Amino acid sequence: xxxxxxxxVVAKTVAEAASLLRQEGTVTAAIAGGQSLVPMLNLxxxxxxxxxxxxxxxxxxxxxxxxxxxxxxxLTTHADIEDGKVPDLFGGLMQKVASGISYRAIRNYGTxxxxxxxxxxxxxxxxxxxxxxxxxxxxxxxxxxxxxxxxFIQGQYTTSLAKDEIILGFDVPRSDxxxxxxLFKVVRKSGAFADSIxxxxxxxxxxxxxxxxAGAVSCPYLLPTIAKYVGAGETSEDVLRAAxxxxxxxxxxxxxxxLTRLHTSTILRAVRDMxxx
Amino acid sequence: MKxxxxxxxxxKVACDVEPRxxxxxxxxxxxxxxxxxxxxxxxxxxxxxxxxxxxATRSCLRLAVMCDGHSVQTLEGFRDDxxxxxxxxHFHECHALQCGFCTPGMLMMARDILxxxxxxxxxxxxxxxxxxxxxxTGYTGIVSAIVAAGAEVGRVTGD
Numbered sequence: 001x002x003x004x005x006x007x008x009v010v011a012k013t014v015a016e017a018a019s020l021l022r023q024e025g026t027v028t029a030a031i032a033g034g035q036s037l038v039p040m041l042n043l044x045x046x047x048x049x050x051x052x053x054x055x056x057x058x059x060x061x062x063x064x065x066x067x068x069x070x071x072x073x074x075l076t077t078h079a080d081i082e083d084g085k086v087p088d089l090f091g092g093l094m095q096k097v098a099s100g101i102s103y104r105a106i107r108n109y110g111t112x113x114x115x116x117x118x119x120x121x122x123x124x125x126x127x128x129x130x131x132x133x134x135x136x137x138x139x140x141x142x143x144x145x146x147x148x149x150x151x152f153i154q155g156q157y158t159t160s161l162a163k164d165e166i167i168l169g170f171d172v173p174r175s176d177x178x179x180x181x182x183l184f185k186v187v188r189k190s191g192a193f194a195d196s197i198x199x200x201x202x203x204x205x206x207x208x209x210x211x212x213x214a215g216a217v218s219c220p221y222l223l224p225t226i227a228k229y230v231g232a233g234e235t236s237e238d239v240l241r242a243a244x245x246x247x248x249x250x251x252x253x254x255x256x257x258x259l260t261r262l263h264t265s266t267i268l269r270a271v272r273d274m275x276x277x
Numbered sequence: 278m279k280x281x282x283x284x285x286x287x288x289k290v291a292c293d294v295e296p297r298x299x300x301x302x303x304x305x306x307x308x309x310x311x312x313x314x315x316x317x318x319x320x321x322x323x324x325x326x327x328x329x330x331x332x333a334t335r336s337c338l339r340l341a342v343m344c345d346g347h348s349v350q351t352l353e354g355f356r357d358d359x360x361x362x363x364x365x366x367h368f369h370e371c372h373a374l375q376c377g378f379c380t381p382g383m384l385m386m387a388r389d390i391l392x393x394x395x396x397x398x399x400x401x402x403x404x405x406x407x408x409x410x411x412x413x414t415g416y417t418g419i420v421s422a423i424v425a426a427g428a429e430v431g432r433v434t435g436d
Contacts, residue, residue, distance in 0.1 A: 008296035039319040103408025190407040
């Protein structure tokens with residue numbers, strides 16, 4: 001399997017990358033780790049005329065603790081997070097998510113920015129960052145903008161990213177109170193994309209709970225009903241199932257009975273995972 | 278065509294490549310290093326595993342142009358590597374290969390596992406190998422070989 005021919009340029013700055021990306025009449029694409037894009041090139045699902053390598057841009061590497069939480073550069077690899085090279089304010093949630101992405105060889109080069117830019121509905125980072133309430137930092141033609149990830153991801157493989165915009169990274173807010181999380185993922189074989197993945201985050205005992213679901217759905221979703229019931233300390237499984245059913249009617253109306261049962265049990269197990277911590 | 282300079286198994290190599298050329302094709306077709314095998318060419322089988330800047334990666338998922346100025350190590354570069362010598366011996370003794378097509382990728386990954394997770398148990402090895410496909414052995418021999426090699430390397434280094 002070989003890609004169709006394209007030109008290749010290494011961008012030295014974000015501004016140069018943006019001006020290359022916006023070229024009229026040319027199909028352009030940005031590449032960093034390439035762990036999703038290269039297979040798509042080889043399968044000729046994506047056929048760019050110009051490939052712009054943004055893998056060396058310093059502006060995309062800014063990572064560290066800020067007053068508000070953690071800033072993660074877009075070029076941070078899954079392996080960097082798995083190996084604890086990114087500061088952790090979330091009780092190991094991101095490390096756990098990272099270690100479950102595909103295989104080590106993919107994690108060595110695949111980046112968190114690439115995962116969000118592609119917005120695969122079954123990917124691990126969109127659902128995780130959504131549950132954590134992260135903002136996406138984006139370089140635009142006249143500066144930079146920041147957008148909640150829930151608004152940034154607009155659908156299956158669809159984001160608000162304009163042709164010449166580049167993800168700089170993510171701001172993930174810290175929790176003032178104790179944070180607990182739960183995670184459950186169903187995959188047909190280890191390393192595969194999820195059939196169903198649920199992440200739940202609880203900030204303090206006051207009931208600020210986020211539940212996010214992804215996998216065989218049209219895009220990752222925040223589930224408000226189950227979040228409210230879990231936040232209120234509801235323990236009855238029947239009540240929780242009814243709450244999940246309401247959320248699934250809204251976010252996955254096309255799900256057949258198998259998928260409905262699968263997502264329901266994934267969410268319940270994520271809740272259980274959190275409550276046993 | 279673009280000219281790339283790669284530090285390949287310790288030696289500088291400069292070569293013209295097409296931008297769409299994968300590192301795997303560069304290694305096999307231009308450098309005639311055929312230990313790197315190509316199975317699926319889209320990141321599923323891991324027969325083409327190499328190290329780029331010391332990090333294990335699939336050479337079918339890296340463009341050769343992206344390796345300009347970087348170091349690449351293929352299985353050929355590990356002929357005299359101590360851990361690889363132990364792994365080769367245990368692969369032989371545990372019958373960890375039949376046709377041998379996946380073996381270069383298995384050895385590259387096995388070495389990476391032993392460096393990151395010294396003296397792994399069978400379950401750890403199975404988890405770490407889940408991205409590698411072997412269609413002959415059923416993996417049992419491969420897992421045994423890596424566990425045994427890990428124990429031997431651990432004994433020698435005192436881990």
